[in-house]
Amino acid sequence: GQNIDQPTEMTATEGAIVQINCTYQTSGFNGLFWYQQHAGEAPTFLSYNVLDGLEEKGRFSSFLSRSKGYSYLLLKELQMKDSASYLCAVRDLGSSNTGKLIFGQGTTLQVKP
């Protein structure tokens, strides 16, 4: 089956570092995405991992371990505007060999002063 787990809520302090974990089980893994979604807005693309390792993009980094079915999103130097929902999504090739995204429930991050 397909299953993606991430914590429901997290709280962190402005200027700090926070790590949001995501574990997954899929039948045809072909990449993992992280999206940011502010309340009432559309998800915006943050990062994409298809090979094991760390991808760094400014204050945001994403890590993938395919053997463990595990990823994390690392946010450094937190700002108030980082308060949002963070969605972990896995591309599942499935049987039709096309790409559909399976999303986790999202982690709501609240950044406090």
Added chain:
Amino acid sequence: KAGVTQTPRYLIKTRGQQVTLSCSPISGHRSVSWYQQTPGQGLQFLFEYFSETQRNKGNFPGRFSGRQFSNSRSEMNVSTLELGDSALYLCASSEGGTQETQYFGPGTRLLVL
């Protein structure tokens, strides 16, 4: 390039009615995917269209259908609306390869009374 656009942005319907939502992808993108987002279920995949053909389908009833036109614009239709269809409907476009990043539109918020 202009982003993904969706119309209308907000819609109120009553049970039993039908509704059509429209999505215009980023110029040059040939794949359009549709998702339903609700507080309880999160983001769930509806279907994906590529070159006017449905390439993948989620686990939604037949009341949910879609199509894609030769200019890659896509529509989704929901017939015989139910209260539970109230949700944010998001479309996402990509160039079409199975490793391409999907970019989301602002969504159509549908309320069924």
